[in-house]
Each structure stands twice: as structure tokens, then as C-alpha cells.
Amino acid sequence: MDIRVPENSLIQLCGAPGCGKSTFAHRYFLPTQVVSSDHCRQMVCDDVHNMRVNKETFSLVRHIVRLRLSLGRLTVVDATSLRRVYRSEMQALAREYGFHTVLILLDMPLSRCLEQNRNRDRQVDPIVIEKYHQQLQTTKERIKGEGFDQVVLVTEEDLPDVTVYLEVNTTDRKG
Template identity: 35%
Template structure:
């Protein structure tokens, strides 16, 4: 990635173990001094808050309601100048879900939506997942991988920009 994303909403896309949450935490800490930062809306954190453990999937309706509440609050804070933007930290592997999400956030008042796509090899994500204390079942990651390979992120979904993160590629 040659420059930092500059959008009111940044959608993270990638498999579990691809580095989305780590990137979000680092990105949030790298705002220039005197400039309002970015807030992260994380479905894992919402699950931990609701159910006491991020691994408990729980009711998607409850999780989604919290996502919308946090996004609505983020839009209000951006409008007041208290925040530069919001990072949405979830896997976002299905194109139809990403399109619906973009429509929803535009209605909430986010004028621009960018994506950061964590395009790391499946083997790397599986290895990182095995090293975690909270592991996602491999069958779930394999299904997500198939979905993401079939519907790679594109500007036609409504993103202003897409940054592709991945291992260094040799010429």
C-alpha cells in the first residue's frame, strides 16, 4: 500500500488470520497529531461485548443492530469534526453483502467508502489461525476462502478505492 486510505469509512476484507484487526489497531494509532482519528467497529468486539466471548457467534440480528448503532454514532462524530472516519473490521467475503453494506452506510451519511483487501494466501491464514488462542474452525475459513475467491472486491461494488494488502510479489 503506497499511501494511507483517506475515506470516511474503510471496510476491511479478508479471511480470519489475514491481519485485519492488527492493521485496524495500528491504523487507528497512526493519525497525525491534532487530527481526529479513526474508530474501529469490530464484529468480534461486539460479540465479545454481547456474549462475553468473540468466538460465540450469537444472533446476527443483535450483532448487526450494534454495528448500525456504532456506525450511526461514527457518522455523527465525523459530521461534528470529532472523528475522521470509521474502520469496519469484519471478514466481508461476500460481494452481495458488501454491496448491501455500502448502500446502508451511504444512507447513514458516509459519503465515501474505501476498502482494504487483505489478500494473503490461504495457507498463511490457516497457519496464523492455528497459532491463535481463539481459532476459527478450518472448515469455516475454507468456505470463506471460496466465497472471496469467487467474488473478489471491485470498484463496481461502490468502493471509492481499494487497497490490496498481501505478501510482497516478485516481478
């Protein structure tokens, strides 16, 4: 599966915890291009598990994204991105700076998310993963009406064959 995105893109990764968003981000993008909510949470309070600092965490995420876009830099947001309000905030920032908006939905089976969760350092409660996995199904049904320039659905079957290409000097931005 080839994913082609203009270099002036704000890419949001979207998926349940444990689906492989961070692995995907680090496989296809430079570490400096990725703005991770987990990393920002850790920067804010020294504890990646502390969900009580979400307001501060996402304030930092938005700040870093704004800075990168203001400098014309490709930016990848590594967060669940399952709440429409959050996706809309990122879209508004992208539009403010004339960036192409891309949403990559990582649609992995619940069993894979739960298994990968068991094998990582920062584990999420399986009930939370189930809830977010269900939210992803709803998001998939509604995403077409949200105005993204590009929506890419990556399934477990697609994952081994994904290649991401950055298109240089693209002038086909919509909106």
C-alpha cells in the same frame, strides 16, 4: 505500498479469518476508530465464539458505525466483509453521511491464514477458513462493480511496506 484515504472515510477490511484484519486495523488506526465484529459479539453475549448472535452483533456494529459517521468520524469496520449484502449496508450508511467508501482486501495465502489461526486465542475451524478464503477470491473478481470509491488489494508481499495516510479536508468524494 501507500494507502491514501480521506479522513471522512468508512473503511471496510475484507478477508478470510486469520488473514490479519485485526492486526492491520490496530497497526494503522486508533483503537477508537475500529469497530470490530468480534468485540461487538463479545459485548452482546460475553462470548466471542458464539456465532448464534450474529444478528445482534451486526446490529451493534451498524449502530456504532452510524453514530461515528453522524459525528463525522473516520470509521474502520473489522469484519470478514465477504458477503456483498453486508458491504452494501455499510456503503449505504457511508453515502447517507457523505463519507468516502474504502474497501481494503487482505489477500493472504490460505496457508498463512491457517497458520495464524493456529497461533491465536480464538481459533476458527480450518474448513470455515478455507470456505471464506474461496469467497475472497470470488469477491476480488466482482468488487469493481460494487461502487466503492476506493478498493485496495493488499497481498502478503505488500504487507511489510504498507503505510496508511489520512488526507485532511478532502472534497473529492464521488457519488
